[in-house]
Amino acid sequence: MKKCMIAVTLAAAVMLVAASCAVEAPVDELAYEAQVDADFEAVVATLGTADAARAFAGFDEKYGTSLSVDFAEQLSAPRFSSGGTNYAELLDMPFAVDGAVYLSGGGEGLVSSVIGWVAPKSLPGGYYHGAVLDLDKFDPNNLEAASLQTAIAKGAGYESAYDWQRQVNACVLDPVFTVNRARLNSAQSAIDYYCDPDNTDMSYGFFEGYVNIFNLVEKESNDWWYCTKTVWRMYDRYGIDVDSNSPRVDFSDSGLYSLVKAYYNARYFYSSSKAKAAIAAYIADARRTIVMAEEIMLSPYLSKVYEAIRAE
Secondary structure: OHHHHHHHHHHHHHHHHHHHHOOOOOOOHHHHHHHHHHHHHHHHOOOOOOOHHHHHHHHHHHHOOOHHHHOHHHHHOOOOEOOEOOOOOOOOOOOOOOOOEEEEEOOOOOOOHHHHHHOOOOOOOOEEEEEEEOHHHOOOOOOOOEEEEEEEOOEEEEEEHHHHHOOOEEEEEEEOOOOOHHHHHHHHHHHHHHHOOOOOOOEEOOEOOOOOOOOEOOOOOOOEEOHHHHHHHHHHHHOOOOOOOOOOOOHHHOHHHHHHHHHHHHHOOOOHHHHHHHHHHHHHHHHHHOOOHHHHHOOOOEEEEEEEOOOO
């Protein structure tokens, strides 16, 4: 009986200590969350810029998060601009199949700075950028001719074969099905309307507001465009969904996951279960909504016919 009373007393003491150590929510939750939102918005605005290291470190110090660690590779790696790289041109890259999809990674262009930082890079090549070839626009005697539908600073736009020969890592995917020429031409013409250089009534990004990660761009939106969405939209008009949503694409190892994790861990520091639930819900929605390059690469409708990986 005495041992039983001691055990009960010890159990009660443990419960009392645990209760006294419980982290309580802020007294004014709305004010606290508004502060987290403001601080986080300032952090996200520095993605892909020289100010990122300072902003990430400041957020980590204030909220006990791990952005500096999670983004250590991006913060230390050299950034490539749209002016090219130190690698030789990929002169053997094929430009022969109408509707072929081109994916790249390993470097970072000015337009793709945010996407390059947040995209999952689960597979060799670290692909995050994409385009689709309109063979009717390709000129072997003028490799700088606009021939690949993608996204540029204004939104949907064109890149050239020469642009793609200067990529660091790249692969080419051909359709595995017999292409209906009339349907493909019709789909490409529909996307041409948005890619037209004179059509500037749109914006670039897969977050509406450019860096607002809580406003994911819907695939059907005509107001916001990014490169792999342009690829998806062309094939959607053709009648095929190339967004595989493959489980092989590990969102938990992406910059997007790190950002969302930091945000919700700061916002719900007093409840790990609440933070985990919010993170899981966001990533599930992002997987369905955003068309990532690696998801296109794993599409059953496409087959890899060329690859050059020169940087990990």
